[in-house]
Amino acid sequence: MEERSTSSTAVSTPGFLRRCVFSTDHKVVGLQYFFLSFAAVLIGTVLSLLMRIHLVWPTVSLPFFGTIKPENYLAFLTMHGTLMVFFVLSTVPQSGFGNYFLPLQLGVSEMAFPKLNAAGFWTTLLSFLILIAAFFVPGGASGAGWTQYPPLSAIANSGPGQALGTDLWLVSMGLFCVASVMGAINFITTTLKMRTPGMDLMRMPLTCWTWFVTAILSLLAFSVLLAAVILLLLDRNAGTAFFVPAGLIVSGKAVAQTGGSPLLWQHLFWFFGHPEVYIAILPGMGVTSHVLSVFSRKPVFGYRAMVWAIVAIGFLGFLVWGHHMFVSGMNPYAAFAFSALTTAIAVPSAIKTFNWIGTIWDGRIRFTTPLLFSVGFVSLFITGGLTGPLLAQPALDIYLHDTYFVVAHFHLIMAMAGLFAIFAATHFWFPKMFGRMMNERLGALHFWITFLGSYAIFMPMHLLGTAGHPRRYSELTGVQYVAAMAPLQKFVTVAAIITMSGQIIFLVNFFWSMFKGPTAPANPWECTTLEWTLPSPTPAGGFGEHVPMVNRGAYEYSAPGAETDYLMQDAPGS
């Protein structure tokens, strides 16, 4: 808390380090998060490729690495999940795009706490580096999965990767929790206290609504994960037994600690874990609503219903964690309650889906890359969402739990849908962030490869799962019914290799356009929201001394009687 002279008036241009590295400017912080996730998604993708290759050709020897041993597979699995869930899906949509565009869409040039914001990024970076460092310590990275179930994760010598690797994983997650909470406080305060005059809550773009609600979820959920992480770290290093049950024997040796319960971790973890999946997907939903409206030249269908659906999803998300624990031996009455509540989430989810379709219905659609990816999001969300209510039935889940069916479900609804929203947002806001346009042709090509590829990879997994193929095994040699599924597994791996190669198109398009793309006008998509009133790329000072006055809602497309087919939020008159 110290005074800063405003960045709006560029009295003296600060040096490169202050401007681009140790900056408290929300745009710089947003881009830093964005590129951090870029690194994370590359590593995470390579890891998944290695896993897919190993599943189909277990004996193949990789250059610089050799053959993948089972413990390597588990480490790849854990790191892939952790990187993707935390450093990609919880980072880009919220901390990346949110930091950059929340203030701009609200008509202000700063976050409520710029220093806290920057500190959040540096904490996230530290957390990332600690996580990656686990690859290089004795025993390697943790192999306990992104859910880190005890008791094995609570005992330091329970296997390879369970020593220092798991401690590093826990420290990394603890730091990530702290960073997320910092960001969340910033987002909520900014939304509540900093909106420009006229920007009523019900005039905010839906993107701002999802960033706001996601921040509330982060605040509540990450604090609980932090509690769980602290307790597990104490179990591993201070001899406590919060999660270590009585009479535990590991590798033939009795464990001295006693008196805790591994189920306690599952409750704490999933109390965080289910809201976490909404932290990952809500900002993507906001981007989808926004982009669909812009390129159909129609207002969002049922804006109010959309807002309430966002809030309802956020609220219900805290009541359903038990659906991850149906096989834990829980009381059947509790399972019934969790099942009913989980199914209830289908209602606001369906409201959102119908409203997305209603938004593009009968619109004058402009087939741009962002629109394609947003339609792809809706498609994947429906496909992945249909298996949710199935998994929510305890009787079915007892069979399907920990099979590839669950892998198919959450990859379609969370991983792929989330990625599609990220691609849509990147193409959509690229002009505002870098001042240039991305190539539309390459964008469309990339979309079709990724879209068809996602279905080719994950649809067959439903079949693998219903046939009983368990997840999280590196090899199941000698199990006959699994061996029969080898051709399908091979198909999935080939599809994965093709789809991942297709991502090179995106990389080329992204970096080429950054330096060589055509210069972007201030408002290339003819949008209504405030960030498009600024020149492209956004000037360092944002709005500067200018205070935008908001006169109308965020989705005034094809307004009757208007001269243009869109009305900017700050255009005069109401």
Added chain:
Amino acid sequence: MPITSGHETETPPKLGGGGPGKISRRRGYGGDDGDHGRPDDFSSSRSRLRRYRVGVALFSVCVTMLFLGIGSAYVVTQGMGPWNHEAGSRVSIWRPLLLPYRQLWLNSLLLIASSVTLEFARRGMLKKQEFSTMGIRPPRFKTEFPWLAITVVFGLGFLAGQFLVWNTLRHQGVYLGGAASGSFFYTLTGLHAVHLAGGLAVLLYALCGDWTGRKFESQQIAVDATGWYWHFMALLWFGIFALLHFARG
């Protein structure tokens, strides 16, 4: 003691030591961490204060969730032991603690006292900030009754007292790595102490601001925000104390 300012036309802000609700809402103040380059701008320092209060409230929610997580783990662990196959029921292996109540109550009193003195400091500085925005140069708070310094002493006293409590338990043979009751005791009280120490650090920052040339406004906001946090910490302490007492097994 309501003061009208020339800057705000809508509702005059009611000042004078009120809670966050007492400052009139003024929507849409686009700004940065400080102000709009006008350091004396009344409304900008107001809105900054308001932002910090919201931030502290949110942080308190987050800390509450942290302790609810551990607290619920405590209740569950206390209530159920491992399954005994022969008996076909759970056996309780919970070992109740002998809490050093005299010490704990003494610490509690210290914490309440520090909350009260900090409230005096907070209100005093808020008033002074009002005067300063009316153009009257604020006298340094050092020359006044040193509420802030006393708060710091009380706070340190509480931490020292907690340390003595841990010592007492250690002499009883209760360790962090021992029975679950002890593990929870040290974890809950330890984390509370860490959080309180954080507040103490901010108070020290404000206290040293006089010598390090911090602006009065920053000191005032630091003390105000920490004030609310500190009251919350005191409440939290009684929550923990109650949990340790009523669910001691």
